[in-house]
Amino acid sequence: MILEIQAEITGNIIIPPNMEVKINPYKLNIFQSNQDNKFYISVSKRMLEFKDYLPTQRKNDQGQLEIKFPPNDFYSDITRLLQHIESFGALDVGISKIYWEEPTVIWIPEKESEHLLSPVSNYKGKSKYENPPITISRDWLRDTVLHEKQMKDLYIPFSFYREGVNNYQEKRYQSAFIFFYMLLEYFFCNGQWGIKNYEYKRDTCLRSCLRKSLEILPAYKNHYSFLTTELENRHKEYDVEGLLFVLNRFRDELSHANRGDKNRNVFNETEYNSIAFIIMGVCLNVSIKKRLLPFVHESEKENFLNR
Secondary structure: OEEEEEEEEEEOOOOOOOOOEEEOOEEEEEEEOOOOOOEEEEEEEEOOOOHHHOOEEEEOOOOOEEEEOOOHHHHHHHHHHHHHHHHHHHHHOOEEEEOOOOOEEEEEOOOHHHOOOOOOOEEEOOOOOOOOOOOOOHHHHHHHHHOHHHHOOOHHHHHHHHHHHHHHHOOOHHHHHHHHHHHHHHHHOOOOOOOOOOHHHHOHHHHHHHHHHHHHHHHOHHHHHHHHHHHHHOOOOOOHHHHHHHHHHHHHHHOOOOOOOOOOOHHHHHHHHHHHHHHHHHHHHHHHHHHHHHHOOHHHHHHHHHO
8 A cells, every 4th residue: 555645835946847766765756746736745655554544434422424544643753854845945946835734645555455445545634723714793893993992001011912823823822922921921020031930929810811821721630730740840839839849940941952952943843732721721811801800990909800
């Protein structure tokens, strides 16, 4: 059986005819599709042990047929090769991006007996989140403009939240984390670089938003497990102090690139999914508090921030 991985490739590039290259065990090709006129790169290789990696078909509890797709780690060598080509192509030949996160996986039978082993011969990976659209109302537009002066400079830190969400939905979790942290830094740096590990003691808003995030996180099992493991590894408790410490440590680590296994590495985005999700929750709570604060009576502000 031949495994072929296809990924879209973009950039300021021209593709001449006959780009096929064979380097054992791979066959590579870059071509322009006749269907959508986009450029694609394909990498294929023969697989002797392949049955465990084929899509399978089975009935669910309702008696309906479902197709189960395998995890993508069986072609990690091809993914790494595409990442290599992407990085050097940016330096040498104008490549902007190879979409190795959302490839088309194609199985090409070599024998008659291989034709019926899988219910599908190809499938497409997806990397973006599906979010239902939200209706923009006339009331929202009116009120947003009407209260512009009361909001003062909040459009600046809220732009960090916007960029964080955009990056998160594009699965650029490391960049998402940094943008979310910038929102927190904007409000809680206390005139210094970064947020001090003891700042939660001074600022009621920060403390209550960290606490709220800890309260709701157990509903998200994967992210909760991630945080508890991080806290244990860093010898911290599941509390406000521990969460802020972890966020600060990730901020420090993602601000550097001297260690590929610990610092910023654009090919390790999935490892930062949970920490980006966690800080996004903190930022959402902070944004709500800061947005409503101008409408709270001065004598009630401390209670409001502490809720």
